[in-house]
Amino acid sequence: MNKPKDWPEETRAIQATQLAFDLSSDIQRAFRVASAMQDLNTSAMVRKVLQLPYRKKRIRPRLTVTLHDDDFVQLAERYGLPASDRAAIRQCVADELSAFASRFLTDPDADTSVK
Template sequence: MTTPPDWSKEEKAVQAVQMAFDLSNDIQRAFRVSAALQDMSTSDMVRKVLQLPYQKNRARPRLTITLKDEDFELLAEKYGLDPLDRATIRHRVSEDLRAFAGNYLTES
């Protein structure tokens, strides 16, 4: 007989409550900038300010964007690619993001 998988982490995640706060753009910007300067997520910065446990280093530092089919069509046109070639589009977008960030980074 096999033992059931350990779902304790998933159960805790289901019990967690996400809270949203309507704060001014200046306050939100202060948290985003402060978090970025400390290589933290914005939510971890909030947790730090509230003296709650938080991750010191991001587990998977990444940027996210939601793209619709129309976005892939526009990007494919920009790069001269097939809109269905999403892997190559993703690669080209990654190159553009690196190039943009290169204007702001002092070391690579």
């Protein structure tokens, strides 16, 4: 059986071992902050510190959050939209997250809590 040409990478990924470390909150925060400041994911930052090869740029730089049906209902009420219009809710969420980031980057000490 002939393997597709991209299988060697898949085979290598299967052979990799993922390690998890129980480190203090301060150490984890330091890695998250350092990786964010260097536009890396935390795994790449760990690899950089260990002087291992790493990807210089994130493949898909995005934020993720899991939203349940109840969350969409709550967000729809907040934005004055029907709960079924998930595309519009998603856009409103993206706008709110962008506004948060703008306020935070302008004044990191500003109160950015949701009221």
